[in-house]
Amino acid sequence: GAVVSQHPSRVICKSGTSVKIECRSLDFQATTMFWYRQFPKQSLMLMATSNEGSKATYEQGVEKDKFLINHASLTLSTLTVTSAHPEDSSFYICSAGQGLTNYGYTFGSGTRLTVV
């Protein structure tokens, strides 16, 4: 079946630094990647949708300059949290899809970010 690899699984960084999270589709071409954020004991909130080769579409309230998304190939999307602050500490999880109809099936294992 389709597999999405996400790493790192956990990262601790100092306030003010940047952290990059990778999401790879291992056995299929992901034309669309989705990035979600989940605070403890809360639901998943979509942050942005990225299509290969084009700029990401960010949800309202998500700072695009802070959460940089790159989807340069059909198998790799990255989320960079720039100038991280403690309030950015959260669980970030990606999902890969193929177009507008083949999505929702496959998620990465998530990245737990702690900013100290």
Place this chain on the structure above:
Amino acid sequence: AQKVTQAQTEISVVEKEDVTLDCVYETRDTTYYLFWYKQPPSGELVFLIRRNSFDEQNEISGRYSWNFQKSTSSFNFTITASQVVDSAVYFCAWASGSRLTFGEGTQLTVNP
């Protein structure tokens, strides 16, 4: 706006009991998808089912079953003969286009 409501925040059952997790959605769209996911303590999201709005047939997969009723905008999930390994947070989600809207989740605890 689209909305997914999982009214049960937490459910606790004893092993072998049957348990139903409720999901109610709001939408004006005629074409949409509904999903259920399991999120164990490790955090990964496990896909369980996707159903499109034109398919109201109930689905059974082993101990899992789903009841989709458009008349009540509900997509409920039943686990039969629950097991300790079923303990997790379960999310219901709605989508039209590729944007998933998740419910708040239901924490299911199955006690031995």
